[in-house]
Each structure stands twice: as C-alpha cells, then as structure tokens.
Amino acid sequence: MAARERLPPWHERQRLPNGREVLIRPVRPEDAEPLRAGFGLLQPEEVRQRFLHSLKELSPEMLERLTRLNPKTEFALVAAEPLPPGEALVGAVARISIDPGKQDAEFAILVSRYLDNMGLGRYLMTRLVKWARGKKVTRIYGDVFEHNHAMLSLAQSLGFERESQQDEQGLIRVSLDLSKPVAPAAAAAAAR
Secondary structure, eight states, rough: OOOOOOOOTTTTTEEEETTTTTEEEEEGGGGGGHHHHHHEEEESSHHHHSSSSSOOOOOHHHHHHHHHHHHTTTEEEEEEEEEEETTTTEEEEEEEEOOSSSSEEEEEEEEEEGTTTSSSHHHHHHHHHHHHHHHOEEEEEEEETTTOOOHHHHHTTOOOEEEOSSSSSTTEEEEEETSOOOOOHHHHHHHH
16 A cells, blocks of 8 residues: 655645646745746736736736735645745646735636646635635635636636626626535535
C-alpha cells in the first residue's frame, strides 16, 4: 500500500484532464515574480475579464496586495506547477475578500487559457465558498461581464443568482447567499 502524501491545509494535488498535475495552494509572497512574469502570457481579453479594464502589467503595489493577504479577511488560492513558490508557473488564481464591516465577500477568479475548460474554475470557486462558510460570510458576490458566458454558466451551476448592475453597463453581479441551506445540486457540485 502506497503511503498517502500529507499536504498542509488548503494544499491539494490535482491531475487535469490533459494529464498535467497542478498544486492548488494558498498564494505566497514568493509568487509575486511568477505572477508578474505570467501576466504577460495573458490575452488582453483575459485581463479585462478579471480586472474589468485593460491593464498592461501588474504593478509592485498590486503584486503586494495579491500575495500578502490579511488572513482574517482575505484568501487566495493558486493552481501552480508542483514546484516551490517563486519557481512555479501559476496558471490560475482565485481570490476572495470580506468587505470591511460586513459579512459579504467579493470573489475573483482568473484561469489562463492554457488551463481553460479543465474544471479548475469550478474547483477553485468551491474552495472559496468553503473558506467563506468557515468565516461565517453570509453572501459572496462577483462582477462578471455579460459576454463571459463560461463564468456566468459556472456561477449558475453552483447556485449563484444574477443581479443587474445599474452603474456598470455590461456587468452582471452574481451572488450566492450562504445563509440559505445548500441545495442538493449545489452540494454535489461543491463536493466534486
């Protein structure tokens, strides 16, 4: 019988449908340089869908905010090569942040086109939901472009509801009420 590898909390190895293995783990400060370098590999549309505007590069301040989190109110996971932080190429990032003075939290997910359509977005979202439940968050939400059908479909399949954004043309806010009991279909999706 093979010994099972014991990983730290929130660390999981995943084999993707294409055979590639990634390590899902919390973001680390050492990930700043690989994130900066990998940013150049993203298509402008990928950047716009995640940051909701065009962006040429990640500033040192943005990298600091992305990789040095307040563990009481923020959580971020990366899907990276199974190498040490700082050396591993990062292919996906999922982040959630509790709004100051509230029990709501905003999420954002970016999956590189190289890892697109392999279930990582769904998996990372379920992990963000799990973290939020542990922090007693009552609602999570995110803003999605109306033409980002993949993200809207994913959110709907996990029980998120759509809200129109009056201020922002072309954006749809999706939200999940965590104070409600988990629906059987959403529970099954989250368990995967």
